[in-house]
Amino acid sequence: MYQEVILDHYKHPHGRGLRDGDAEVHHVNPTCGDEITLRVKYAGETIEDVSYEGQGCSISQASASVLNDLLVGKELTDARKIQETFLELMQSKGQIEPDDSMEEILEDAIAFAGVSKYPARVKCALLSWMAWKDATAQALSTSEAPPRAEEAKTA
Amino acid sequence: MYQEVILDHYKHPHGRGLRDGDAEVHHVNPTCGDEITLRVKYAGETIEDVSYEGQGCSISQASASVLNDLLVGKELTDARKIQETFLELMQSKGQIEPDDSMEEILEDAIAFAGVSKYPARVKCALLSWMAWKDATAQALSTSEAPPRAEEAKTA
Amino acid sequence: MTQLPGLLDTEAIRKDFPILDRVLHDGKKLVYLDNAATSQTPRQVLDVLNEYYEQHNANVHRGVHVLAEEATALYEGARDKVAAFINAPSRDEVIFTKNASESLNLVANMLGWADEPYKVDHETEIVITEMEHHSNIVPWQLLSQRTGAKLKWFGLTDDGRLDLSNINEVITEKTKIVSFVLVSNILGTHNPVEAIVRRAQEVGALVLIDASQAAPHMPLDVQALQADFVAFTGHKMCGPTGIGVLWGRQELLEDLPPFLGGGEMIETVSMHSSTYAPAPHKFEAGTPPISQAIGLGAAIDYLNSIGMENILRHEQALTEYAVKKLQDVPDLKIIGPDTAEDRGAAISFTLGDIHPHDVGQVLDEQGIAVRVGHHCARPVCLRYGIPATTRASFYLYSTPGEIDALVDGLEHVRNFFG
Amino acid sequence: MTQLPGLLDTEAIRKDFPILDRVLHDGKKLVYLDNAATSQTPRQVLDVLNEYYEQHNANVHRGVHVLAEEATALYEGARDKVAAFINAPSRDEVIFTKNASESLNLVANMLGWADEPYKVDHETEIVITEMEHHSNIVPWQLLSQRTGAKLKWFGLTDDGRLDLSNINEVITEKTKIVSFVLVSNILGTHNPVEAIVRRAQEVGALVLIDASQAAPHMPLDVQALQADFVAFTGHKMCGPTGIGVLWGRQELLEDLPPFLGGGEMIETVSMHSSTYAPAPHKFEAGTPPISQAIGLGAAIDYLNSIGMENILRHEQALTEYAVKKLQDVPDLKIIGPDTAEDRGAAISFTLGDIHPHDVGQVLDEQGIAVRVGHHCARPVCLRYGIPATTRASFYLYSTPGEIDALVDGLEHVRNFFG
Numbered sequence A, B: 001m002y003q004e005v006i007l008d009h010y011k012h013p014h015g016r017g018l019r020d021g022d023a024e025v026h027h028v029n030p031t032c033g034d035e036i037t038l039r040v041k042y043a044g045e046t047i048e049d050v051s052y053e054g055q056g057c058s059i060s061q062a063s064a065s066v067l068n069d070l071l072v073g074k075e076l077t078d079a080r081k082i083q084e085t086f087l088e089l090m091q092s093k094g095q096i097e098p099d100d101s102m103e104e105i106l107e108d109a110i111a112f113a114g115v116s117k118y119p120a121r122v123k124c125a126l127l128s129w130m131a132w133k134d135a136t137a138q139a140l141s142t143s144e145a146p147p148r149a150e151e152a153k154t155a
Numbered sequence C, D: 001m002t003q004l005p006g007l008l009d010t011e012a013i014r015k016d017f018p019i020l021d022r023v024l025h026d027g028k029k030l031v032y033l034d035n036a037a038t039s040q041t042p043r044q045v046l047d048v049l050n051e052y053y054e055q056h057n058a059n060v061h062r063g064v065h066v067l068a069e070e071a072t073a074l075y076e077g078a079r080d081k082v083a084a085f086i087n088a089p090s091r092d093e094v095i096f097t098k099n100a101s102e103s104l105n106l107v108a109n110m111l112g113w114a115d116e117p118y119k120v121d122h123e124t125e126i127v128i129t130e131m132e133h134h135s136n137i138v139p140w141q142l143l144s145q146r147t148g149a150k151l152k153w154f155g156l157t158d159d160g161r162l163d164l165s166n167i168n169e170v171i172t173e174k175t176k177i178v179s180f181v182l183v184s185n186i187l188g189t190h191n192p193v194e195a196i197v198r199r200a201q202e203v204g205a206l207v208l209i210d211a212s213q214a215a216p217h218m219p220l221d222v223q224a225l226q227a228d229f230v231a232f233t234g235h236k237m238c239g240p241t242g243i244g245v246l247w248g249r250q251e252l253l254e255d256l257p258p259f260l261g262g263g264e265m266i267e268t269v270s271m272h273s274s275t276y277a278p279a280p281h282k283f284e285a286g287t288p289p290i291s292q293a294i295g296l297g298a299a300i301d302y303l304n305s306i307g308m309e310n311i312l313r314h315e316q317a318l319t320e321y322a323v324k325k326l327q328d329v330p331d332l333k334i335i336g337p338d339t340a341e342d343r344g345a346a347i348s349f350t351l352g353d354i355h356p357h358d359v360g361q362v363l364d365e366q367g368i369a370v371r372v373g374h375h376c377a378r379p380v381c382l383r384y385g386i387p388a389t390t391r392a393s394f395y396l397y398s399t400p401g402e403i404d405a406l407v408d409g410l411e412h413v414r415n416f417f418g
């Protein structure tokens, strides 16, 4: 499960540190104590920044780093698609063999496929993604009514 | 365990029915619902009568009949000795092979030796004996201070 | 051999139960008719238990090592099996307890500590029935003593059924919870769920169904029952001892407070305060009965392999046969419904004046195991003015031949005490 | 092979534990160092469980048939074994529960519903410690929330021991109950019972000792401890899951109210009121964990055959060896006493900045099973400002070779994340 990519992100996290944002959330994984504080900054529908601080295992830390890589600069619609695809992969219990289209969407995050076989670690990998989802909901509800995920998809 | 003697006492109980007494008790065996109402009548230290009414299995009914046979007319000291010997036999889990001296004390009650192997039935056999002990304590406490069993034994 | 329509292939089934080969009292073959007290355990379940301890044993949840992950997957897999077995809308609605009694007490305690609208207090009423097992009476007596709530109950008709004639007086606007047995362990009566649930819903009361004598013997569908909680116990359905189940509707399990506190049921703990995990874990404090839950899962696999519909049909055939044969025994009186209609496979009876203890003992000498006493339902004995009953109860491995043996045994009892 | 004085003949002992032969991840032999979470089960215990189900399975008490009598004798025989194992003055003081957590909750609930002088209410105080397992924290938080009683606790010193310097302020005349762990499952600390009991007795408070991590590892004498209640759990001492014990002083068990209501715990039941059986049955509602109690009895036979003194000596030798070897691992910091003195065989540590989850995972890949996390003792992690620890814990079958494997494994972890 410790793919080189994961270890790289763990040792050299991308975009770490808290910067200015529209909303901040704090998420904890009660079973292992992993924690993350995460902020999102939007420019309209575009993700301008995802900044974070946290402590936890290599999987949760690397996952936050990958998230930052993948989502910053994306449109919300695309970001949601990435998040959902990552969730699907992580909940697959090692049953999904990622295909080309999945790899195209998830890029480095595809390295987490192996983690999905370890139920105890899936939550670690998802921690920052859940925090992002939550922070986004907050940021958008304070600005304007956000498009719902379903609508966004068919748009 | 169903010795002929036991069945005889069950079918033709001795001294059954409630008659005049110095004290009355009502005992119940909660596990099976066996019940007995028992009265004792003393003339000084002599047991003048033990009368009873009750419902229950053959073992508990026969045991009350045997008790009546054995105790009526006895001195309290001797009756206590019989009661204690019976208790000892019933608590022996079938380990005691009754000897002559025990047989002399217990007479018909020796037939209950086999019952002692059946933990669920020991309580049935003891029901009337416990009631007698209780009633006696009551009868004596209302008349005069009874000699304690220990003292009685060494007397 | 008597052949009845609907019987299972008991010859094959009995091979799965090593204990049924036991010989007692110098040569008497065991005739086990005490299935309402506990069922026997097939080797398929024992194999799973052994394999668990020999290959996978570990504490569950939060472990990152292989054994812990395997044990967790097996334990949570058992939850999936139970959920499917009772058609639960969600696996998270299945709580493992140690027995049905704990399941019933769990609900009583949840409601005792609940906030409105669930809270049971001195202004509210609790409804049970006169045919409940003590495990569905005493928890409510305790709750009523401790909260001041009024305990009410449905009485019984002379033929062993619930008397629902006064249902609107028994279940009222003050009723917070109605708890009743689906199939009585002493009378065998199968109760009319729908009428009770409908009235309970009318007044907004919760419904708890004690399915301890139902889950082992018939298909159980908690959604069709429309109850809020359903309790049952593993050892009566081919599972090991030490495992029970409480199913509860998700939103109730979310809203209601926890009962036992400890490891596994928390989200986060500090010395000053704690928050709780979502259900089902919220209600499973401490190391759960891991192997027992897995054993129950194996028992469910076993029952499913035979088919709950088939088991029901088998028992109905046996019950019909037994009710008829027993009624031919002189002086025998069935306590409970005396036809096979709307009843389970537990049949209580008295035999003239012969005390049930004596009946049971003399049957035992012939190798026939029945239960005698008040069967943890003493109010039923009081209701019918009897000290106790003898009860024969059947299961998927029971045969008409065993019923014949019982009837012969009862003849012997009559002669013996005649 | 490393030879240490006091070691048991682990080669012989390990043959009793089939699971220890397991091979993981293509050829890695299992090194099981998660014994504080749960112990493995010897075949002697499994044999007894199988024999029970294949020969004697029946519901206990009140049965007159052979199986019921055998099952009852076995179940009550297990109670005798437990009583002897802990030197209880009376077998009737031994209550079977489903796990230590239930035992601890049982005491909290008894006291919540008790009359004076035991009653815990808003004028009284409850004392625990900062190193308790969540199962000895949450029940008291719940009790305190529900009664208004004040919850207080002893803090910890930097070297992982109880800070008793303010004992007279913590335990006061208002204290009704002091509940603490004999041996901590996270720190390994063996606590000074005598000082605490003396002070509790001075103010007339009851004492409950959580012996979950003690009973498996050392001789336990409830009379010498002078406690009022002692709780422990079967699955950590070679027994099956699903069984726990609460020992309590007879007169307390007589005086205190019941907890779970139901079958077996009653004397007589009517719809209007019930009376309760004497202890221990008063506290054992419903069908008890029969086979699990019998399995625990078999586990006690097994432990006795080896000798609790010998097991203690073995573990002390291993602990001393492990503490030394671990301290040689760079960046490794033991959380808890860093000598083998007054400590049990559970050793928690951190390894530089490497998160325990990663430590555990990489050890697992080498077949080494340790536990990582807060070990159901999160306040300890908060106290020492760490998110979690890695914990290795030993038992009678553990060997110095396994400790060497752990140390090598940790080197590998360091290189991997280095």
Ligand SMILES: Cc1ncc(COP(=O)(O)O)c(C=O)c1O
Residues within 6 Å of the ligand: C263, C285, C286, C287, C288, D036, D037, D099, D100, D101, D102, D133, D135, D136, D181, D183, D184, D185, D210, D212, D213, D233, D234, D235, D244, D376
């Ligand atoms: C110190 C301590 N107390 C209580 C418990 C709870 O035991 P159980 O999970 O068996 O209820 C444990 C183990 O988990 C423990 O280590």
Ligand SMILES: Cc1ncc(COP(=O)(O)O)c(C=O)c1O
Residues within 6 Å of the ligand: C036, C037, C099, C100, C101, C102, C133, C135, C136, C181, C183, C184, C185, C210, C212, C213, C233, C234, C235, C244, C376, D263, D285, D286, D287, D288
């Ligand atoms: C109808 C009914 N309810 C509840 C129970 C209690 O089950 P347990 O003893 O497993 O807790 C039983 C069986 O004893 C029962 O027959």
